[in-house]
Amino acid sequence: MTQASAEEIERLAEEAEAAIAGATSLSELDGLRVAYRGRKGKLTAALKGIGELPLEERRAVGRAGNEATQRLLSALDRRGQELEAEAAAGRAAADQIDVTLPGRGVEVGHRHPLMTTLERVLEIFVGMGYSVVQGPEVEWYALNWTALNYPPDHPAMDEQDSFYVTDEVMLRTHTSPVQVRAMRAMHDGSCPVRRLDWRCPPQEALASCRCTPPPTRVVVPGRTYRRESVTLTHHDIFYQVECLLVDEGITFADLKGVLAAFLRAYLGPTTRVRFRPDFFPFTEPSADFSVNCEFCDARGCRFCKESGWVEIGGSGLVHPNVLIAGGYDPDRVSGFAFGFGVERLAQRRYRIPHIRTLYENDMRFLRQF
Numbered sequence: 084m085t086q087a088s089a090e091e092i093e094r095l096a097e098e099a100e101a102a103i104a105g106a107t108s109l110s111e112l113d114g115l116r117v118a119y120r121g122r123k124g125k126l127t128a129a130l131k132g133i134g135e136l137p138l139e140e141r142r143a144v145g146r147a148g149n150e151a152t153q154r155l156l157s158a159l160d161r162r163g164q165e166l167e168a169e170a171a172a173g174r175a176a177a178d179q180i181d182v183t184l185p186g187r188g189v190e191v192g193h194r195h196p197l198m199t200t201l202e203r204v205l206e207i208f209v210g211m212g213y214s215v216v217q218g219p220e221v222e223w224y225a226l227n228w229t230a231l232n233y234p235p236d237h238p239a240m241d242e243q244d245s246f247y248v249t250d251e252v253m254l255r256t257h258t259s260p261v262q263v264r265a266m267r268a269m270h271d272g273s274c275p276v277r278r279l280d281w282r283c284p285p286q287e288a289l290a291s292c293r294c295t296p297p298p299t300r301v302v303v304p305g306r307t308y309r310r311e312s313v314t315l316t317h318h319d320i321f322y323q324v325e326c327l328l329v330d331e332g333i334t335f336a337d338l339k340g341v342l343a344a345f346l347r348a349y350l351g352p353t354t355r356v357r358f359r360p361d362f363f364p365f366t367e368p369s370a371d372f373s374v375n376c377e378f379c380d381a382r383g384c385r386f387c388k389e390s391g392w393v394e395i396g397g398s399g400l401v402h403p404n405v406l407i408a409g410g411y412d413p414d415r416v417s418g419f420a421f422g423f424g425v426e427r428l429a430q431r432r433y434r435i436p437h438i439r440t441l442y443e444n445d446m447r448f449l450r451q452f
């Protein structure tokens with residue numbers, strides 16, 4: 084092999100520079116580095132026999148070789164930096180966020196309107212000094228009826244058609260049995276009333292009392308069950324809230340005051356409240372209570388059965404026999420109680436025409452709350 088001339092080496096350098104300038108990737112660039120400067124590269128080969136040249140020529144070829152190597156290195160370096168910059172710009176473009184795109188929303192869950200209603204209701208009563216207590220949904224017949232002064236086979240039981248588990252056990256039709264449970268819970272630990280079988284005749288409760296129970300002031304939320312067809316305002320499962328106050332000297336005026344204060348706190352200060360005589364075996368006297376219908380502005384509609392009033396619940400002064408069942412002496416104390424439907428209240432507050440929508444879990448409905 085004859086040694087390349089200085090001109091040939093310069094041409095090689097030009098060729099390499101052109102190839103490097105046209106490289107489109109870092110790996111292609113690396114290939115070119117190997118092709119010219121590698122152990123078997125073109126430039127390396129062109130400079131191989133330089134030692135055998137006469138001195139003058141060796142100087143010229145040597146200089147050309149050094150220049151060619153410098154040009155090659157700086158061309159590789161320059162193009163390398165350009166390609167790195169292009170790659171970085173590409174990555175940045177790919178990572179860019181388009182802030183004008185609509186966001187991917189995260190759906191936040193929230194309380195069911197019935198639970199919101201219940202929480203607010205309890206908050207109001209707790210604010211008035213009542214304690215929240217609960218009782219079982221599967222209840223003794225003796226507490227759902229007998230302890231509440233229902234004589235055997237009394238027709239009033241038919242008004243609350245029931246689901247029975249056994250002859251003695253049923254799904255409670257109202258939260259009123261918790262009245263008796265709450266009163267007995269006020270007796271001190273040593274009083275036999277605390278340990279009485281719930282099914283014992285009510286008179287036994289008072290007869291066996293060995294203490295003077297303090298006043299009972301409770302509010303009782305809970306689910307209740309009745310065999311009923313579904314209408315705009317009736318369901319077979321529904322929530323009630325019961326309120327019971329037993330103390331010395333409680334009158335119907337206290338009942339009206341507390342109830343009206345509660346209804347106005349929950350439904351608004353302009354709410355009109357109406358009491359009408361009613362009958363419940365466990366209160367005497369008894370009254371149902373209604374508020375003005377919001378759907379028709381009290382002019383009369385399907386929701387209020389054309390009356391302009393929506394019945395919310397029943398109330399009255401606790402019957403002496405129920406005080407006895409709770410182990411209280413009716414000659415010493417008196418009390419009031421009332422109970423109402425939570426769905427009915429929510430319907431009136433949020434203008435929900437059909438109770439069923441509270442149980443269907445249709446998201447289009449629930450999202451409105």
Ligand code: FA5
Nearest residue numbers: 257259317318321395396397398420421422423424427
């Ligand atoms: C009672 O349940 C009595 N325990 C209330 C009571 C308590 C009276 C304390 C005196 C003292 P009534 O059956 O009327 O009463 O029901 C009370 C309220 O529960 C009704 O006014 C209504 O708001 C609601 N309610 C009754 N039945 C249903 C039903 N099927 N679906 C939805 N709500 C109902």
